Amino acid sequence: MISSVKPPGKGGLAAETKAGRRRVLEHFRADHGDKPHATSQAPHMQAVMLQIDGSANAKRNWLKHVAGMFIFAEETGLRVDNPCRGFKRPKPPKTDGFHSWTDGEIAQYRAYWRYGTMQRLVMELAVETSARRGDVTRLGPEHLSNGRFEFQHNKNGVDVSFPVSAELQAAIGAMPNTNQSTFLHTKAGEARSAKALGNDFREWCDKAKLPDHCGMHGLRKGCLRIMAEAGCNILELQSRSGHLTLSELQKYIDKADKRFAADRAAEKVIEHKAKQETGRKIAA
The missing domain is CATH 1.10.150.130 (Tyrosine recombinase, N-terminal domain)
Incomplete structure (x- = not known):
């Protein structure tokens, strides 16, 4: 029994x-x-x-x-x-799983929710840290040190540490000073729950007239897409996302615009050819 x-x-x-x-x-x-x-x-x-x-x-x-x-x-x-x-x-x-936010969707959300609002801070935390919703709710001043964001992904215990971007620093700095241990909290000063934050974020996206497919987890994917398009390698992506394997990470970066990689490849080929030509002239 x-x-x-x-x-x-x-x-x-x-x-x-x-x-x-x-x-x-x-x-x-x-x-x-x-x-x-x-x-x-x-x-x-x-x-x-x-x-x-x-x-x-x-x-x-x-x-x-x-x-x-x-x-x-x-x-x-x-x-x-x-x-x-x-x-x-x-x-x-x-x-394809959760929708990966595009640059246009991120810009549209930022245009509606200005610095100084909790709504803007939530988005910047999610898209900058690549943290899951539950982790976003527990981030606070203690995770900032010497211009770096340092925390542990709760799902798998992986530690991450990276420089704070200007956008995230501005979003944090624009909020009123409090003695709370987390950046996100209710008006009563209590910690936000992950479920409640997800529901609130859906409403905030609706007010910004974003499509239904825009959700918080999609910002985690959007962060890694941006990094992949910037030319970050697998180790650099894992250093932010906390993924343990390439198979876990792959679905998050499949939405990266491959044209950026193609342009970088073309530049490398041009540089390589130039070096070869220089070598031939010296040999001659």
Whole structure:
């Protein structure tokens, strides 16, 4: 019998991720906790998965969370196998994922929300730091040191450190001085939640008459697109985003305008040819 739900393992997961997994598992316990876990088989789990409301991604995420619980059961000897294996997961449609903000969209948001507003500060923090929404809410003066921004990505524990841009410094400097530990907080002085910030940001984008596809995570992608177009290499991109692998990073930079890279390549070829010609003249 499933009498209680534990997180699927410590694993360094962010608090927000753990909370999301716990919600899924608590619902699973409420609906199926009276059934014997030892006799659950793959067809049973597949049937439950297919009943989950939502897209293929929603069903896949549900299965991932529940599978984590059964992995724990395997590791502790409660089961000899994992009933979440042995069947195909729903295949999600091909998509580019979150929209990467364009330069025009960033300029449109900046034109509507001026320096000195919380709305402008949020955007500059997100597009400059490439931080996830939950990380943006906890950034504060303590993360600024000697003209650099230094913090740890909460999702994977990767430390980043980079110079503060003029735009971000101006956005921070334009805000009223407070004794708060974070840049973003409510009127009551309380820390903002990631979920509430996401909802607010959607409203701010609507007021700036930006398309529905413009969201906060798209600013993270926009940051890396800008860096890629500026000629930053993979290591330089990872130093900002905190991604651990190239496969994780690739989808964030696919939207970079390849013409910038093509122009740099052409300049390198011209320089190379010029060096070759100089060498031939000296040899002659």
